[in-house]
Amino acid sequence: MWRRVTSLSHLLSSPKSSPQLTPTSYGPKIWETLSTEVSKKSGGGIFSKERSPFITFVLGGPGSGKGTQCSRIVETYGFTHLSAGDLLRKEITMNSENGAMILDTIAKGKIVPSEVTIKLIRKAIESAENDKFLIDGFPRTEENRIAYERIVQIGAEPNIVLFFDCPEEVMVKRVLSRNEGRVDDNIDTVKERLKAFRSLNLPVINHYSNKGVLYKIDGTGTEDEIFERVRAVFDAWK
Ligand SMILES: Nc1ncnc2c1ncn2[C@@H]1O[C@H](COP(=O)(O)OP(=O)(O)OP(=O)(O)O)[C@@H](O)[C@H]1O
Numbered sequence: 652m653w654r655r656v657t658s659l660s661h662l663l664s665s666p667k668s669s670p671q672l673t674p675t676s677y678g679p680k681i682w683e684t685l686s687t688e689v690s691k692k693s694g695g696g697i698f699s700k701e702r703s704p705f706i707t708f709v710l711g712g713p714g715s716g717k718g719t720q721c722s723r724i725v726e727t728y729g730f731t732h733l734s735a736g737d738l739l740r741k742e743i744t745m746n747s748e749n750g751a752m753i754l755d756t757i758a759k760g761k762i763v764p765s766e767v768t769i770k771l772i773r774k775a776i777e778s779a780e781n782d783k784f785l786i787d788g789f790p791r792t793e794e795n796r797i798a799y800e801r802i803v804q805i806g807a808e809p810n811i812v813l814f815f816d817c818p819e820e821v822m823v824k825r826v827l828s829r830n831e832g833r834v835d836d837n838i839d840t841v842k843e844r845l846k847a848f849r850s851l852n853l854p855v856i857n858h859y860s861n862k863g864v865l866y867k868i869d870g871t872g873t874e875d876e877i878f879e880r881v882r883a884v885f886d887a888w889k
Pocket residue numbers: 711712713714715716717718719720736788825826828829830870871872873874875877
């Protein structure tokens with residue numbers, strides 16, 4: 652298991668309330684004890700004492716650079732990258748049972764019901780052998796977050812939450828220059844996605860800030876400059 656080895660307090664986002672749970676306040680030993688107790692009582696979430704992976708949620712508005720930075724983290728630190736958006740888009744491509752509903756929702760810049768997204772994430776985690784995951788673009792809403800906590804049960808809190816903080820005009824410019832044929836990369840849908848980000852995702856980000864696990868990263872500058880900021884977080888764990 653990765654343990655934090657260096658102080659990161661200068662990177663932690665300011666908590667909204669106190670007292671705070673900081674990453675050091677639940678070190679591996681106490682964690683193992685708690686996991687065992689919960690495991691005896693619970694009906695079996697996807698993690699167990701034998702398997703409690705290191706989970707990083709990667710959050711930020713549309714075009715804030717989540718996917719780009721996740722690729723760099725994968726290369727450097729060996730995480731498995733699970734993008735909620737990519738998992739949903741795959742359902743559209745495969746013309747699955749929910750494919751049409753997902754397409755309609757994404758095209759409108761809205762959020763897909765949590766039970767659909769969580770099933771895809773669950774399946775992806777269960778079929779991977781890695782013990783380090785980057786879950787990109789999830790949880791997007793409080794409903795997403797609660798759905799995750801229900802299926803995970805043990806270790807419901809992520810170890811780290813990265814938040815790429817970026818001005819809206821920079822995000823819009825990046826999304827509109829992305830040339831990947833995404834149905835939601837147009838100005839009308841981007842406006843809706845920004846609205847959804849402000850009203851639904853910011854409360855989730857605040858939740859993790861209050862829990863003391865949020866690392867707010869300046870998402871402006873070049874990809875290399877941003878990755879240097881990301882490295883400061885991951886190099887402090889091993
Ligand atoms: N630092 C950067 N400077 C300029 N362009 C960037 C930077 N980081 C990413 N990009 C480009 O901006 C676009 C959006 O980046 P990316 O796909 O990583 O964002 P995202 O947060 O995953 O967005 P979404 O939520 O829409 O999936 C991409 O075309 C990417 O190549």
